[in-house]
Amino acid sequence: MTDHEEPDDEQLDDGLELAAHPLTAARLEKLEAVRSGGRDPYPVGFEREHTAADVRDRHGELEPGATTGDIVTVAGRIMLHRSFGKLVFLTIEDHTGRIQLFASKGDLDEALFELIEASDVGDWVGATGEVITTRKGELSVRVESFTPLAKGLRPLPDKWHGLSDIETRSRNRYVDLIVNPEARKIAVTRAVIISELRRQFENRGFIEVETPVLLAEAGGALAKPFETHHNALGLDMYLRIATELHLKRLIVGGLEKVFEIGRIFRNEGIDSTHNPEFTMLESYEALADYNDVMAMVESVFASVAEHIHGSTDVAYQDQIIGFDAPFRRATMLELVNDALVETVSYETPVAELRAIAERVGVKVMGTFGPGKLIAEIFEAVAESKIVQPTFVTEHPIETSPLARRHRDKDHVTERFELIICGSEYANGYSELNDPLDQRGRFEAQARARAGGEDETHPIDEDFLRALEYGMPPTGGLGIGVDRLVMLLTDQTHIREVILFPTLRPI
């Protein structure tokens, strides 16, 4: 905040201009009443000594009407306010839960009691007093001193029905978090998942690095980038669509085991599983191959599931997803042939594959070769049927421009995708480290682009130059973190696991 940002009418007037609206005008008056009573309505800090959970832990089971002699100091937001003539019950909430404040007119001087009486749901307050239970047995803090900590000028949503409109919840996430415990729980679980992922990689000897978001060329994936401009350089730039090419440069540089948990930006549609900015974990390990990476993925997913749920069985919607290793493994071709009545291979005439692809609803373009056709057929007929964690392996060379050719088989790469409930959760391969092959793959992509395909990989000369210094055999991995959070928090919409999802401004 800079000192010239004076609040003006423009900033306050968002349909609920504070002084003009009766709901907020009343709270503004109370704010002034606090000030005129000689108190700062927004004081500096507060020495909270006990959380709601602390109080509950220390006095779990007390008889109604009990006194403890235990003096505590708590702070939180008022969530419920029940006022009698000479008694006030306030239910306050902190990040650990709720605790009741019990204020009796007989205990307090008149001005302080009136201050408590005039406090509103939504205000932050602190209080000190003895832990007691009321006659009805509710654990409470019998208020001896009381400090307004921050006035809530806007009313909270209905205390019973809460805030349910998904758009309002997404646009006003702060309100959602105040009133919906589930929203807070997801935010916390996301943090725990990312922390656990980081720990898993660190424990395996990976170091966490940061690579650029702003790039002159966006590669490492087949996706449309966001464009921006650097004024001083006079340069059009792109936001990254993957971290892959930079992380592999670090492998060339000898860092050997690196990972990055970072924001990725793709200029594509928004729906229940896609946000324009999302979080990807990528890792690269020198001297590993895709089998090593698959083994690591099994272990990491099982560990994270266990860490969150205490079990490798995770309930997702109506399914139980089992994360016990090993996961099922099947080649893309096997899965395609399981789903089709005929049997195909990469030797099948293109005309035949094209006919099958069109039959199953693929929009076929003239540039599609056998590999692309088989990959499209896979996505059309097989992918959505996979429920339990499955490594789909041996993707065609055509659709995997950064993956190594299979050591024994023609046409396919040493690649896998981890599919769960029809969606991709991880993608990895034995990295292509032959710079001449890599150049040829890039050129094939350029030909596809010239043929009209819009999602192709650009030629990155500096990346090729890095490979020319010699990249060791490397196993690489990408994990869609948001998707994993959705899976482990049982959410069907990505906006529920991203605190501030991309929305059109109103």
Next chain:
RNA sequence: GGGCCGCUAGCUCAACUGGCUAGAGCACUUGACUCUUAAUCAAUAGGUUCCGGGUUCGAGUCCCGGGCGGCCUACCA
């Protein structure tokens, strides 16, 4: 992108095929109350019915355009 649906008080929701001054609960304001648990009771107040046009004696409701969102669908993770 295409199709379907939605938007009413701060929040959650009503308002029949177009028809009395657009209602209710919670929240707010005022009053009563020393044991509440979504406190209760009483009274008051609160509206650009998303926005802009149109049809009509009359529009929250019907028509046209726009905004934002949801669901389904296609593509990317």
